[in-house]
Amino acid sequence: xxxxxxxxxxxxxxxxxxxxxxxxxxxxxxxxxxxxxxxxxxxxxxxxxxxxxxxxxxxxxxxxxxxxxxxxxxxxxxxxxxxxxxxxxxxxxxxxxxxxxxxxxxxxxxxxxxxxxx
Amino acid sequence: xxxxxxxxxxxxxxxxxxxxxxxxxxxxxxxxxxxxxxxxxxxxxxxxxxxxxxxxxxxxxxxxxxxxxxxxxxxxxxxxxxxxxxxxxxxxxxxxxxxxxxxxxxxxxxxxx
Numbered sequence: 592x593x594x595x596x597x598x599x600x601x602x603x604x605x606x607x608x609x610x611x612x613x614x615x616x617x618x619x620x621x622x623x624x625x626x627x628x629x630x631x632x633x634x635x636x637x638x639x640x641x642x643x644x645x646x647x648x649x650x651x652x653x654x655x656x657x658x659x660x661x662x663x664x665x666x667x668x669x670x671x672x673x674x675x676x677x678x679x680x681x682x683x684x685x686x687x688x689x690x691x692x693x694x695x696x697x698x699x700x701x702x703x704x705x706x707x708x709x
Numbered sequence: 710x711x712x713x714x715x716x717x718x719x720x721x722x723x724x725x726x727x728x729x730x731x732x733x734x735x736x737x738x739x740x741x742x743x744x745x746x747x748x749x750x751x752x753x754x755x756x757x758x759x760x761x762x763x764x765x766x767x768x769x770x771x772x773x774x775x776x777x778x779x780x781x782x783x784x785x786x787x788x789x790x791x792x793x794x795x796x797x798x799x800x801x802x803x804x805x806x807x808x809x810x811x812x813x814x815x816x817x818x819x820x821x822x
Contacts, residue, residue, distance in 0.1 A: 626811070636759065636802060636813040652810055686758055693765065694806055695749035699758035 593617035593698060595625075595687050600703030607677050611703055613670040613687030618698075621645065621665045624690040627672050629683035630702075639685070642670065655681075677707045711735050711805050715814035721822040728790040730817045732803035737783045740807065747807035750779055750788045752799045753816075759802060763788065795821065 599611040613625065627639040640651045640661040649661050660673040670687060684702040691697030712735040722728040738747045746766035751759035761770045763779035766786055776791045790797055798821060803814040 635815045636804075638811045638813075641809075650809060688758075693749070693761075693768070693770075694747065695761055695764040695804065696751075696759070696806075697761050697764075697770070699760075702758055 595689065595698060595700035597685065597687055597700040597703040600685065600705045602706045602708065603677055604709050605678060605707055607707070608673070608675045609677065609705060611672040611674065611685055611687075611705070613672075613700055615668045615670070615689075618689075620663075620668050620670075620689075625663070625670050626688050626690065626696065627661065628686045628688055628696070629681075629705075630686070631680075631683040634683075636686075637683075640672065641690075674705070677705075679707050681705060682707050710810055711738065711808060711812050713803055713805055713812050713814040715801075715803060715817050717817060718815070719818040719820065721820045722790075722793045723822045724795065725792050726822075728793050728797070728819055730788045730801050730819070732781075732786045732788070732814050734784045734786075734805055734807075738805045738807035739783050746782055746786070747805060748779075748781070748786050749804045749806065750777075751802045751804060752797075753802065754799045762801075790819075793819075793821070 596614045621644045626641040630636050642649050642661045646663045658676045663670040686702045687700045688696035689698040714733045716731045748766040750763040753759045767779045778789050780787050800816045800818050
């Protein structure tokens with residue numbers, strides 16, 4: 592089955608860190624850009640970061656630049672989002688999403704919830 | 710950043726009737742070299758990730774019922790559900806992927822009247 596599965600979310604205090612994982616299966620993940628998109632409760636979807644197939648190119652939203660690091664381990668078909676210096680406004684469901692041949696996000700994980708609170 | 714604005718914020722339509730959702734971008738998302746609009750539509754149900762319905766503004770994703778259609782070009786786009794079914798109750802989002810950062814509309818909540 593073609594799928595993305597996120598994990599690693601949870602409750603963390605402000606200033607803390609978390610590492611999210613996104614496991615890809617059923618397709619050759621090295622052929623695709625993968626993005627992270629987040630959604631705060633009741634809010635719109637917001638793009639966070641992206642990485643190309645071999646991990647050599649990355650981009651970040653201004654709101655997370657310098658705090659989040661995206662990476663991938665293609666031997667494990669897994670992508671990561673290392674989140675440092677977390678703030679209350681980072682509280683959201685985090686999705687990983689694949690960019691398909693259409694250039695749109697054509698495959699999404701089920702999401703993992705991150706809550707930043709003391 | 711390109712700002713995406715949807716209208717209305719919420720919409721109630723009777724079963725079997727037409728539902729129309731609009732999306733406006735703050736700048737054109739039409740790439741002149743290939744004449745493609747970098748605009749997609751997604752459906753999101755509670756507790757689920759977004760599901761791709763339409764890409765290139767008007768191309769239906771595989772497996773999406775033909776009651777869903779997309780139209781528009783440049784800065785103004787429309788998602789139309791020709792005959793509303795109960796399973797279409799959801800929040801609908803537009804996405805521009807013309808430039809980075811990719812940006813979404815605020816969402817339109819579609820309900821049954």
